[in-house]
Amino acid sequence: MKQHHDIIGLSLVLGTIAMVGSHASAAELKARTAVLVHGAFADGSSWHKVIPHLEKAGLKVIAVQNPLDSLKSDVAATSRAIRNAEGPVVLVGHSWAGVVITEAGHDEKVKSLVYVAAYAPDKGESAQSVASKYPALEGRQTFVKDADGYLRISDEGIRKYFAPDLPPDEQAVVAATQGPFHVSTVTTPVSRAAWREKPTFMVVATKDAIIPPQLERDQAEAAKATTVEVPSSHVAMLSHPKEVAELILKAAE
Incomplete structure (x- = not known):
């Protein structure tokens, strides 16, 4: 039976998590490995600010490199990382990767899920069907499609x-390291929803201009997730890495 968690306020979450960050040790963490799954327009290096916090607390880390050409391929890459990880695993997904971990999170080695400014579709839903319930954000008009559909x-x-709260030099790196994302991925539905079965944690980015913040809040409520809100753009793991890491550590407990 999936454990249920109340959605709690930012100040309470940060106060509680601060204690976790200062006292957590490898001996106190039930999870042994954090598997971090990047979203669209990114690669595994998008977690580079979060990884040191997790490793310092005693977690091993695997940052998946998704092909971004189909849900099937991304789930396969994530499932391979889970198989190769020392369990138990806390599975983390940003943005599009929320769809990926919703599908891949059924692996029995995965004990908890963390969604970072991410989609969390229900069974039979796709990223597109979830997003269609909310007003389209202006940021989506800056997506450019090539002749192959990427x-x-x-x-x-x-x-x-996408990343307005990062300094210009970091924005340039984000732009240069984009992973081409095939348009067909967003219409593929998930067959199951792992968040219905496992403890779930969510980071809501309140200044997100790619995924509507209200969508993120509504998903958190549906999942009965332990939730933290941060005044972040879509790339919360880059602009607020400490808060993201602390929630992952809480999930790892």
């Missing part, structure tokens, strides 16, 4: 919508 975000879109 999407990228324009440099202006990175600066103005």
Whole structure:
């Protein structure tokens, strides 16, 4: 039976998690490995600010490199990482990877899920069907599709919508390291929803211009997730890595 968690306020969460961050040790963590799954328009390096916090607390870390060409391929890459990880595992997904961990999170080695400014579709839903219930955000107009159906975000879109709270040099890195994302991925539904079965934690990015913050809040309520809100753009793991890491550590307990 999936454990249920109340959605709690930011101040309470941060106060509680601060204690976790200062006192957690490898001996206190039930999970042994954090498997971090990047979203669209990214690669595994998008977790580089979070990884040191997790390793310092005693977690091993695997950052998945998703092909981003289909849900099936991304789930396969994530499932392979889970198989190769020392369990128990806390499985973490940003953005599009929320769809991936919703499907891949059924592995019995996975004991908890963390969604970071991410989609969390229910059984039979896709990223597109979830997003269609909310007003389209202006940032999506900066997506550019090539002749093969792969999407990228324009440099202006990175600066103005995707990562506006990062300094210019970091925005340039985000733009340069984009993983081309095939348009067909967003219409593929998940067959099961792991968040209905396992303890779930969610980071809501209140200044997200890619996924509506209200969508993120509504998903958290549906999942009865332990939730923290951060005043972040879509790339919360880059602009607020400490808060993201602390929630992952809480999930690892």
